[in-house]
Amino acid sequence: MPLDAAAGAQLGAALGTSVLPVATELCRREVGAYMSSLDGVDDVVVACTQERALFAEIAQQKNSVAPLRFVNIRETGGWGAQSKSALPKVAALLAAAALPDPEPVPTVDYQSAGHVLIVGPADRALSWAKRLGTQLDVSVLLTGNAAGEIAQDREFPCFSGDRVAITGWLGAFTVKWQQANPIDLETCTRCNACVEVCPENAIDLMYQIDLSKCKSHRDCVKACGTIGAIDFTRIVTERSSEFDLIFDLSDAALLGLHQPPQGYFAPGASIDKQMDEALKLTQMVGEFSKPKFFIYKEKLCAHGRNGKVGCTSCIDVCSAEAVSHNGNLIKVNPNLCVGCGACTTVCPSGALAYAYPRTTDTGTRVKTMLNTYAKAGGVEPMLLLHNQEQGAAMVSELGRLAQAKGKLQGMPARVIPLELHHAASTGIDIWLAAIAYGATHVAILTTTQDAPQYVHALTQQIDIAQTILSGLGYEGVHLSLIQASSVSQLDAALAAIEPAQVPSKRGLFNVAADKRNTLELAIDHLKSFAPLKPDEIALPAGAPYGMVIVNKDACTLCMSCVGACPESALSDNANSPQLRFIEKNCVQCGLCEKTCPENAITLAPRLLLTDAAKNLQVLYEAEPYHCISCQKPFGTTKMIENMVSKLSLHGAFSGNIDRLKMCSDCRVIDMMANKTESSIADLK
Template sequence: MPLDPKVLGQALGEDLTLHSTLCRREAGAFQQALRGGSELVVACTQEQRLFAELAEQTEGVGWVPLKFVNIRETGGWSRDAWQAAPKMAALLAAARLPEPEPVATVSYRSEGRLLVIGPLEAAEKIAASVADVLQVTVFSTGGSGAQERRWPVLSGRVDRVSGWLGAFELAFTQDNPIDLDLCTRCNACIEACPEGAIGFDYQVRLDACTGHRACVKACEAAGAIDFTRDARSDTQAFDLVLDLRPQPAMLRHALPQGYLHLPPDSAPEVRLAAVLRLRELVGEFEKPKFFAYKQKLCAHSRNETVGCQACIDICSAEAISSDKSRQQVKVNPNLCVGCGACTTVCPTGAMSYSYPRPNEQGDKLRALLSTYAKSGGRDAVLLLHSQEAGRLMVEELGRAARVGTAQGVPANVIPVPLWHVASTGLELWLTAVAGGARHIAVLATSEEAPQYLDALRQQMDVAQALLEGLGYAGTHLSLLRCAHPSDLDQELQLVTRRLGAVPATPARHAVSGDKRATLELALDHLVEQARVRPEVIALPAVGSPLGTIAVDKDKCTLCMSCVGACPASALQDNTELPQLKFIEKNCVQCGLCATTCPEDAISLTPRLLLTPERRQPRVLNETQPYGCVRCGKPFGTLKAIEAMLGKLSGHSMFQGAALERLKMCGDCRVVDIYSAENEAKITDL
């Protein structure tokens, strides 16, 4: 790699000494640095295991936190590596940031109770390879089994498989005449059946059976066959599930921890990996609780009316469900895989990403961009990729560039690993553009669910519309769908020619844990430095968290149900006058007001208003108050009371005095009813 210690040292604020064989001949320098006691960043991920072992074996050294960063495949191995020093400095600076703050964890406990669903022969082969560490139960779906019965065997119809690692539940119906728990596999029934309706899976094919019942007589000693037995439902608990059927029991993109699906056509290496994985899943495990939920901000439901359900629709693990009675959503932390897609599409910030937190992500982006610029880097491009498949593809591209079969990661493209690419969205992207990123490319591999890609495109459309509306020319965002490093190589060369304009002065504001606050800070900076400043910017109809509402004054009765439904206080009433007021800055375009309105008088319009009126209350509708006919006190609106009188005047229960009471306030209505009752009693006397 062409390394420039002067550039790197200036960017990091210290003198640097370069080592060419630090993991071998010059290992003493690494051990000497360990003795200093400070946190170390090692710019080599290939020898991560060796450096960790050296740290353990070095005498006189306590625990020293080690961090590792890859500057080789990400920059040092590329066609323009000689220009990559600013990028390397940026990667080193980001690696030196503090580790994310600890968060709550989700615990799993597995005792190794494994359920294998599939043909007997295949299931028993798998069982034999894990039986020394796992307690195996087989659910037979046909095939031929071994004569020796080594594991409990269930049969029938699988109704449901649900749960997660350590807490799976199998619900099934035993609907076959042969009970495999009683069957001794003596094969007498197979021999006795004249139709050949019984195979070596020891189940009766009822469509072929004609009712000779010779099998029942042959099985008289064991009593395993009973055609009069009613189908019975049962449930059993397991810690792990291996499904060998063509279709998995759970039709979702992100399968729960502890559930593995191996279709019949799986490659041998895939089957081996599954077996090894199962053997590891015994004991206690923890993972971060990736999300934080603030019910007060949630725009999902009010008064059991559903408005926004973006998080429910996008969750590929089906970990999020609706609880309308409590006016919120529920997240099952055991099913959550930490993709963060729910936090990206949430318009209010009620659902936020916890590990790392938004402010920690913001610190990382700011460190990357500021160090890159400080080191003389130009035209910064951020490449957001996942820590698994995305990272491997970037590294493979670097290795291909080293041997001359690819161009590699361009010098101005800074790879940024994320737990999942769906965990960042509009507010962080705009913050990065405001901070100097001329393009943000999101790498999608085969691991992303289709709905994630749709959501990312929608967010990108909104961001691009905002930037173009403010006069920032060019393309600022792109979604790269790549199946192979060669695809990524071509896409990155195109990306470097699709750069967007950025503010003349980069933003340096911190990213807040409040999503809306971060979005507003980014917009404020972009507007302040904008080339043009129109009064309003139209935004795409789908995915926009910004916009206004319109009220049909002819339909609206000012019942104020929309005010009670609004989760963001964008809609407000006036305690003094019948007025409906609106603050556009607060509106999240959740649609709860429109779905709640009994008169269907509200419509939504996505946009960004750039005039001061965006932050000021404005009156959407108002009318004259209706005064009580008895005391004169206002108790409703003229329009609402007249509408009510018109609807009820023909009803038999509201005639004469009863209709007149509808024109009274609540207090006078009670007094009038009480007075009428007393007059009736006096008349009777």
């Protein structure tokens, strides 16, 4: 990499520290410099990841207590066509690496004793059962038309069936299947008596009856005798059992999820994939834990009210089916959650938030990187958000190929890569905050590893954020989704991105824990320095801001919408028939629209940029109706007229229609008076 002593001084100045040492053989001839840095208790950041294992071993041998961190500056900037200009980016990466680790969060624990079910065609399942049986507690479920020869010595439990249904996760799988063949493999003793007596040769050494050949002589039943393994009266018997692991060798995976639960492996017919997955399978015995990736604030949830369903964004986007409907609220299964964060990205209210790292931690990293980049003299920074698996591998490979062959440009000097647990774990709050901090572009890298619904969700959220920025007059394209399946595609995409216009002054605010608070801070800063000053910006469908439009000819002010609104955007007035609205609170969940019995409400996505968004406004008001008995106001004229019109011909009301025109007190008084008169009449 083109670094020298002057570079060390420049980096130190940018990071607010002393001159940073620049080494050429830190892991070999100059290892002493590294060892001396371990003497204290301060954090040690090593800008090399290739020799991470060696550096960690040296620290362990020295019994160092200094927290040790590693950061890759070589493939991410030091190698490439623009590596000589990458110093500001290197400073940004070093500054981010020096930040404290995120605070610990609750964990989700798994226990696996290694009881694995191998399910699939006999030729695959039985072969792998023999191989894995020495390391794991194996059971086999044979599916399809079994062919071949089953083991005679019953080394492991063996079942047969179809219509297999799998639920659960590592250490807690439940498998149900239909046992349809007359021969129960678990009861069968492999004595071959049935094979010998069958006149049609419908039974072979798989000990399953080919019903297309069987003529129902039942000689096999007699031969089986008291063993009772053969039962032709069995049409369908549902069976189930519990397992820790699943090795699915079916041609098409029984679980068609893009993100299957931990402990489920489905390599299909590929021998290479079977070998890889079998190796992973043998390592899934013991106790395991993972972070609980989400925080759910049910008070903010706009999923449902009073049996009506509004927002389903999190359910629709989850590729692991970890989010489900639970009455008026959602339920997230932490055992199934894989931490993609897509649910938090699409959640309009912030009811779902990413927990590890927290949104505030990610915001701090973004702000630190962009501020350090600017202090080091960098201009027109761009963020590249990528996941820690395929995305990180693609970024590293891009740097290596750019250095080795020179055919690729490599990572541009202004592009700062930010590794995330998953590419879908950030949304418009982080993106707009980054633009406010000075990022001239935010690109999200998706790979073949990402589910189609993630790509769709990110595209929709990018559209919303870009609409806001363009509406404020900022020129250029600020956000993009890079869908790359090869390093060359990534290289071309990065080279083609042009910097867009950003505020003349970088934002000083910090990303908040609450999504809508962060959005408000970011939008306020962007609005303050915006080239245009619009009062409102029309937003695409699915946006988390907007207006509620009321058809005044249809609305009866029944206030059903007020009772359904989860965000207190709609309210009534205790002193007057009014429907009131605070636009800033509205998340466009649609509950008011779906609850309204008169279909009088429609949604209009928009971002209102004036103070009116925070103020209480009256959407509709009407003259109150006065009780015909005491003249006290109650309800509205339209509501009472509609009620009288609809109920006047009903037998329960036709004789007492005037009671509908009375307040609740007078209605009771009138009912009691009539009852008293009837009682007196009966006595007479």
